[in-house]
Amino acid sequence: MSGGGIRPSMSFSDAARETLKNRTLRHNLGFATRTICSKREKVVAEIADWEQTRTAGSMLKDEALANLEENLLILEEKVVAAGGKVHWAATATQAVEIVAMIAKSHQVSKVVKVKSITSDEIELNDGLAAQGITALETDLAELICQLADDSPSHILVPAIHKNRDEIRALFEAKLGVRAETSEPAALAEIARTHLRQKFLEAKMAVSGANFAVAETGCIGVVESEGNGRMCLTLPEVLVTIMGIEKVLPKWEDVATLMRLLPRSSTAERMNPYTSIWTGVTPGDGPQEFHLILLDNGRTTVLADAVGRQTLRCIRCSACLNVCPVYQRTGGHAYGSVYPGPIGAILTPQLLGMEHKNANTLPFASSMCGACYEACPVKINIPEVLAYLRGKTAKNPAESSAFRAAFWMMSDHRRFSAALKGRRLGVSIVSGLGLVKGWTDSREMPEVPAESFRTWWSKRGQ
Amino acid sequence: MTIQLFITCLNDALYPGTGVATTEILERLGHSVEFDPRQTCCGQMHLNSGYTDEAIQLAERWLDIYEDAECIVSPSGSCVANVREMFGHAGHWTQNSNLIERAAKMDGKLFELSEFILKFGGMDVLNPYFPHRVTYHPTCHGARALGLKDSPEQLLRQVQGLDFVELSEKWQCCGFGGTFSLKNSDTSAAMLQDKCETICALDVEYCVAIDNSCLMHIGGGLRKDGKVPKVIHLAEVLASQEPK
Ligand code: SF4
Numbered sequence: 001m002s003g004g005g006i007r008p009s010m011s012f013s014d015a016a017r018e019t020l021k022n023r024t025l026r027h028n029l030g031f032a033t034r035t036i037c038s039k040r041e042k043v044v045a046e047i048a049d050w051e052q053t054r055t056a057g058s059m060l061k062d063e064a065l066a067n068l069e070e071n072l073l074i075l076e077e078k079v080v081a082a083g084g085k086v087h088w089a090a091t092a093t094q095a096v097e098i099v100a101m102i103a104k105s106h107q108v109s110k111v112v113k114v115k116s117i118t119s120d121e122i123e124l125n126d127g128l129a130a131q132g133i134t135a136l137e138t139d140l141a142e143l144i145c146q147l148a149d150d151s152p153s154h155i156l157v158p159a160i161h162k163n164r165d166e167i168r169a170l171f172e173a174k175l176g177v178r179a180e181t182s183e184p185a186a187l188a189e190i191a192r193t194h195l196r197q198k199f200l201e202a203k204m205a206v207s208g209a210n211f212a213v214a215e216t217g218c219i220g221v222v223e224s225e226g227n228g229r230m231c232l233t234l235p236e237v238l239v240t241i242m243g244i245e246k247v248l249p250k251w252e253d254v255a256t257l258m259r260l261l262p263r264s265s266t267a268e269r270m271n272p273y274t275s276i277w278t279g280v281t282p283g284d285g286p287q288e289f290h291l292i293l294l295d296n297g298r299t300t301v302l303a304d305a306v307g308r309q310t311l312r313c314i315r316c317s318a319c320l321n322v323c324p325v326y327q328r329t330g331g332h333a334y335g336s337v338y339p340g341p342i343g344a345i346l347t348p349q350l351l352g353m354e355h356k357n358a359n360t361l362p363f364a365s366s367m368c369g370a371c372y373e374a375c376p377v378k379i380n381i382p383e384v385l386a387y388l389r390g391k392t393a394k395n396p397a398e399s400s401a402f403r404a405a406f407w408m409m410s411d412h413r414r415f416s417a418a419l420k421g422r423r424l425g426v427s428i429v430s431g432l433g434l435v436k437g438w439t440d441s442r443e444m445p446e447v448p449a450e451s452f453r454t455w456w457s458k459r460g461q
Numbered sequence: 462m463t464i465q466l467f468i469t470c471l472n473d474a475l476y477p478g479t480g481v482a483t484t485e486i487l488e489r490l491g492h493s494v495e496f497d498p499r500q501t502c503c504g505q506m507h508l509n510s511g512y513t514d515e516a517i518q519l520a521e522r523w524l525d526i527y528e529d530a531e532c533i534v535s536p537s538g539s540c541v542a543n544v545r546e547m548f549g550h551a552g553h554w555t556q557n558s559n560l561i562e563r564a565a566k567m568d569g570k571l572f573e574l575s576e577f578i579l580k581f582g583g584m585d586v587l588n589p590y591f592p593h594r595v596t597y598h599p600t601c602h603g604a605r606a607l608g609l610k611d612s613p614e615q616l617l618r619q620v621q622g623l624d625f626v627e628l629s630e631k632w633q634c635c636g637f638g639g640t641f642s643l644k645n646s647d648t649s650a651a652m653l654q655d656k657c658e659t660i661c662a663l664d665v666e667y668c669v670a671i672d673n674s675c676l677m678h679i680g681g682g683l684r685k686d687g688k689v690p691k692v693i694h695l696a697e698v699l700a701s702q703e704p705k
Pocket residue numbers: 264312313314315316317318319320342371374375376377378379
């Protein structure tokens with residue numbers, strides 16, 4: 001798979017200009033997100049105490065994060081006690097190295113993967129390929145992206161930008177089969193036949209994790225297709241890569257999480273497959289289990305009192321689906337495996353605000369607040385966006401305009417004088433006119449003969 | 462009640478008619494209305510564009526002016542939301558507990574105009590008359606940050622002569638977002654185009670909202686395409702009277 005990773009190669013506005021031109025993408029995406037949003041609204045409305053559940057979810061994540069180190073140490077202890085091995089990876093490179101090392105120790109040159117956005121974050125497929133190891137995606141949508149040599153454009157529905165006909169053509173070209181129709185069932189059948197053989201051959205699997213529970217040492221993966229379960233149970237060796245923020249302290253926390261996650265993500269009351277395992281069980285399932293705990297910038301995010309709430313994210317993707325910007329530009333415009341509103345705050349924080357292109361992401365929002373309203377763990381994304389905007393380096397021309405505006409607004413005599421001469425109105429209007437693009441799509445307002453304060457002062461006489 | 466007007470910088474400079482209508486409405490409702498000419502801007506533009514220090518100084522300045530008022534009314538959902546939400550947030554970011562406390566004291570004293578009318582009543586006294594086919598766009602800050610949802614629509618539905626049509630996809634942002642429409646002009650234009658299409662499909666004469674910033678954007682999009690619907694602020698609809 002090409003792409004992946006979290007380092008945008010272009011500014012958001014440049015990338016969006018490209019993706020906006022793709023009418024098919026805009027159409028596919030608009031249709032898909034509208035459908036899922038309206039379903040989501042319905043299933044969310046079924047839960048009378050949804051708001052309280054959101055609050056409970058946000059509080060439990062905050063508590064889990066407040067004791068992160070302790071929770072991780074308990075998790076490690078329990079996983080080891082259950083026969084698993086735990087690895088700590090500070091960076092993406094380290095995590096890839098650990099996976100490659102495990103594969104080599106078993107003389108494995110092919111691994112099956114179940115959807116793991118974390119492995120996309122660390123560019124695992126490319127990293128393994130460089131060492132002669134092929135990673136085969138088994139999630140249907142990820143498989144589609146892999147065959148198309150395309151990167152995922154959505155956290156949950158990575159091929160959301162493609163329609164059925166495009167997928168049918170892709171399968172015919174890459175898998176050498178003829179599809180009778182473009183119906184989802186027919187396409188899924190082709191993928192199933194293709195994948196079944198791979199599952200049976202695979203000695204080693206790599207997975208992500210939706211959560212881990214410290215007190216029990218168990219790991220959980222939530223999915224819709226059952227391909228994940230195949231990966232988690234058939235191979236001899238299982239490697240799970242998990243961001244450190246996914247750990248929950250207690251078993252009962254899973255209940256709250258599972259009330260929030262399926263409804264927010266796939267608009268289902270419950271997802272079809274939830275796999276939870278604890279270490280290894282002799283004679284049943286993988287006989288070797290490795291858990292890689294990935295930092296890759298997360299502890300830096302945790303140290304920031306405002307940005308920290310970003311780590312509550314349970315990757316449900318509700319914020320992507322409701323986002324008017326994402327709906328039009330698609331995920332690739334964000335240049336990271338984390339697109340949409342969560343990507344706009346997570347990517348620059350993981351990379352550091354100095355990253356030249358990542359620091360354009362906090363501006364990729366009209367601040368409409370739809371993401372905050374949808375987020376099941378109440379991450380105040382607009383607040384974090386505004387906060388991160390404050391941390392970006394400013395371009396000199398823009399700063400001097402803002403400084404001039406501040407100079408005028410911080411003194412009412414200067415402000416009144418500008419209004420009297422209609423200068424403020426004229427400068428707003430001509431300012432808009434100067435910005436390339438604004439006047440292509442919008443006509444400028446007219447500047448009135450007198451300001452409100454002039455009207456008011458005359459009225460008093 | 463004595464009401465301090467909070468006329469935002471954009472309204473003052475470009476949409477004075479909205480301020481005039483707001484004054485008329487509040488006076489007709491029997492309040493005494495004051496306007497403090499020291500007011501300039503609440504700092505929203507600076508805050509949303511990442512100029513946090515400047516924004517905080519403007520916020521503190523705003524509080525100096527309004528802190529002692531009994532009641533403040535503004536015809537702008539987004540500026541009210543800025544004071545209500547973002548002052549406190551900015552205080553938290555910079556560990557400025559003084560700002561957080563002062564901002565919290567504004568709770569229950571500052572209202573967006575439609576919010577004020579919905580809370581205290583008076584539509585029977587105003588008895589507005591606006592014989593046109595009209596739709597309503599719930600602006601994001603009004604609907605979400607202030608939690609008004611589409612309640613201002615209720616006021617429009619009570620206007621004499623007004624033929625109300627509900628907007629489809631009404632919760633979709635129009636794409637303005639202040640500097641967003643400058644920095645990401647193409648994405649903003651794509652959002653605007655969809656908004657204008659849903660408005661035009663209704664065959665209305667006017668699109669109403671409680672924020673002139675969004676209306677400036679929508680109106681600019683409609684006029685650019687030579688489209689018929691005009692935009693108008695809710696205050697101006699509510700201030701309209703049947704000719705005697
Ligand atoms: S930020 Fe919230 S809505 Fe978005 S993916 Fe994460 S949990 Fe879901």
